[in-house]
Amino acid sequence: MKKVYLDNASTTPLLPEVREAMLPFLGEDFGNPSCLHDWGDTAREAMENARTEVAQLIGADAEEIIFTASGTESNNFAVKGLALAQQNEGKHVVVSAIEHFSVLHSAKTLEKWGFELSLVPVDRYGVIDPEDVRRSIRKDTVLVSIMHANNEVGTIEPIKEIAKVAKERGVVFHTDAVATAGTIPVDVRELGIDALSLAGNQFYGPKGVGALWVRKGVRILPFLDGGVQEGGRRAGTENIPAIVGLGKAAELARMHMKTRIEHLSRLRNRLLTELPNKIDHVVVTGHPQNRLPGHASFCVEFIEGEAMLMLLNSQGVAVTSGSACTSRALKASHVLIAMGLPHALAQGSLLFSFGLDNTSEDIDYVLEVLPPIVDRLRQMSPLYAKFTKTSKGGQ
Amino acid sequence: MPDVPSQYSEKVMEHFKNPRNVGEMENPDGVGRVGNPVCGDIMELYIKVKDGIIVDAKFKTFGCGAAIATSSMVTEMVKGKTIEEALKISNKAVAEALDGLPPVKMHCSILAEEALKSAIEDYLDNSKKRGRAAKR
Numbered sequence: 001m002k003k004v005y006l007d008n009a010s011t012t013p014l015l016p017e018v019r020e021a022m023l024p025f026l027g028e029d030f031g032n033p034s035c036l037h038d039w040g041d042t043a044r045e046a047m048e049n050a051r052t053e054v055a056q057l058i059g060a061d062a063e064e065i066i067f068t069a070s071g072t073e074s075n076n077f078a079v080k081g082l083a084l085a086q087q088n089e090g091k092h093v094v095v096s097a098i099e100h101f102s103v104l105h106s107a108k109t110l111e112k113w114g115f116e117l118s119l120v121p122v123d124r125y126g127v128i129d130p131e132d133v134r135r136s137i138r139k140d141t142v143l144v145s146i147m148h149a150n151n152e153v154g155t156i157e158p159i160k161e162i163a164k165v166a167k168e169r170g171v172v173f174h175t176d177a178v179a180t181a182g183t184i185p186v187d188v189r190e191l192g193i194d195a196l197s198l199a200g201n202q203f204y205g206p207k208g209v210g211a212l213w214v215r216k217g218v219r220i221l222p223f224l225d226g227g228v229q230e231g232g233r234r235a236g237t238e239n240i241p242a243i244v245g246l247g248k249a250a251e252l253a254r255m256h257m258k259t260r261i262e263h264l265s266r267l268r269n270r271l272l273t274e275l276p277n278k279i280d281h282v283v284v285t286g287h288p289q290n291r292l293p294g295h296a297s298f299c300v301e302f303i304e305g306e307a308m309l310m311l312l313n314s315q316g317v318a319v320t321s322g323s324a325c326t327s328r329a330l331k332a333s334h335v336l337i338a339m340g341l342p343h344a345l346a347q348g349s350l351l352f353s354f355g356l357d358n359t360s361e362d363i364d365y366v367l368e369v370l371p372p373i374v375d376r377l378r379q380m381s382p383l384y385a386k387f388t389k390t391s392k393g394g395q
Numbered sequence: 396m397p398d399v400p401s402q403y404s405e406k407v408m409e410h411f412k413n414p415r416n417v418g419e420m421e422n423p424d425g426v427g428r429v430g431n432p433v434c435g436d437i438m439e440l441y442i443k444v445k446d447g448i449i450v451d452a453k454f455k456t457f458g459c460g461a462a463i464a465t466s467s468m469v470t471e472m473v474k475g476k477t478i479e480e481a482l483k484i485s486n487k488a489v490a491e492a493l494d495g496l497p498p499v500k501m502h503c504s505i506l507a508e509e510a511l512k513s514a515i516e517d518y519l520d521n522s523k524k525r526g527r528a529a530k531r
């Protein structure tokens with residue numbers, strides 16, 4: 001059976017060059033970078049090379065990069081660490097309603113610790129208005145954290161403008177760039193931000209590694225106490241193979257970004273235009289233009305996402321859905337709800353995320369197998385029956 | 396993203412992929428319509444009753460794989476049962492007939508049980524009304 005992986009937003013595969021770069025550090029080069037002998041030197045040198053690569057990817061200085069174990073850790077570290085370091089100045093933080101749970105739940109934890117939290121709304125495309133951020137900032141606001149692009153609907157936020165608002169009010173600004181760093185150009189100085197999270201498995205690096213960039217001079221509470229690794233802010237022996245992989249992935253991303261974006265955008269644009277032509281009552285979610293290059297998300301009316309996902313899977317196609325039924329909490333996607341989508345429509349959410357290996361034939365295949373799946377589920381759907389009856393009755 | 400599909404038993408997958416008794420029924424004797432308070436999904440169940448025995452059942456469901464599979468299974472289970480027997484079909488029995496459901500999906504089988512109960516109530520209501528109409 002044909003196998004088509006269209007879930008690169010969940011994780012990208014590891015590039016062979018990245019794996020090659022990692023292998024020595026799973027073998028003979030096993031040293032601990034904190035040690036003052038040859039083994040330690042080899043590991044330290046590799047780690048510092050990786051740090052430089054990651055820094056270059058985002059236009060930062062190497063010593064501002066802290067390696068972490070994931071994008072989630074970077075976000076926890078940033079939101080809690082930046083807020084706690086300034087709690088004497090104020091106890092109010094601002095995040096958007098569509099943040100990844102690693103930001104949203106970190107902010108909720110701060111709430112339990114006595115902070116106050118403001119959620120900035122989004123419009124129906126998932127776009128955050130910098131003026132809404134301005135309105136949310138108070139005298140005692142110590143942190144604004146807004147994602148660079150949303151992982152569920154692909155919308156890219158006006159981060160430069162939002163960061164400007166935060167800066168005018170003298171508030172530290174963090175962005176979760178897990179969906180963008182390594183995928184589209186990100187330059188921390190140009191964006192005018194103070195902290196940024198990224199993750200390796202979003203751009204063909206390994207899982208279990210991420211990074212947090214914190215601008216020199218910005219205070220942050222250490223995330224893990226212990227030794228002096230990562231400038232004493234994140235103790236623990238570093239995961240050298242993964243860090244080396246992240247560095248290699250960053251280097252490749254920087255070198256090939258333009259061609260990757262062209263390739264992904266071509267596939268995305270094709271699916272965004274052709275799927276709604278092939279299937280009635282399908283809406284594109286997220287911003288029509290300002291969206292991640294490989295990201296095509298939809299809501300299919302009258303049917304539920306998990307059922308579609310499973311039937312697609314049985315045809316060899318891997319996608320995800322923001323349907324309540326696919327989430328362990330059985331709650332509809334907070335992103336789609338914040339965008340004002342009705343609950344029933346949000347249930348039909350389907351996300352296709354392209355990667356380097358995908359081809360136009362993959363889209364042909366999706367366009368061939370999805371319509372009969374949708375038909376079949378609609379034949380079972382009481383909502384569809386109701387719709388066809390009332391629309392006929394109305395004619 | 397959680398990999399829900401792999402948690403389903405083969406039987407659930409089989410009923411999900413080839414659901415029995417899908418569709419609406421012409422002139423049903425009882426109709427049950429219920430919504431799932433947990434995730435917001437909807438199930439409709441139709442029954443045909445002859446001499447106190449459910450002779451046919453059909454369903455329409457807007458929901459996940461487990462919701463579709465339990466709908467399919469419950470319509471299979473009720474056929475040939477008396478009203479009293481059908482009322483005793485619990486969500487657990489439906490889940491067991493499908494070789495179990497993941498814990499997070501048990502609430503979908505409750506939807507199936509409630510749809511059945513509601514269809515039977517509707518049938519009993521209808522027959523009471525008919526009885527009264529006949530006496531007049």
Ligand code: FES
Binds near residue numbers: 330431434459461
């Ligand atoms: S119907 Fe929503 S989880 Fe089963």
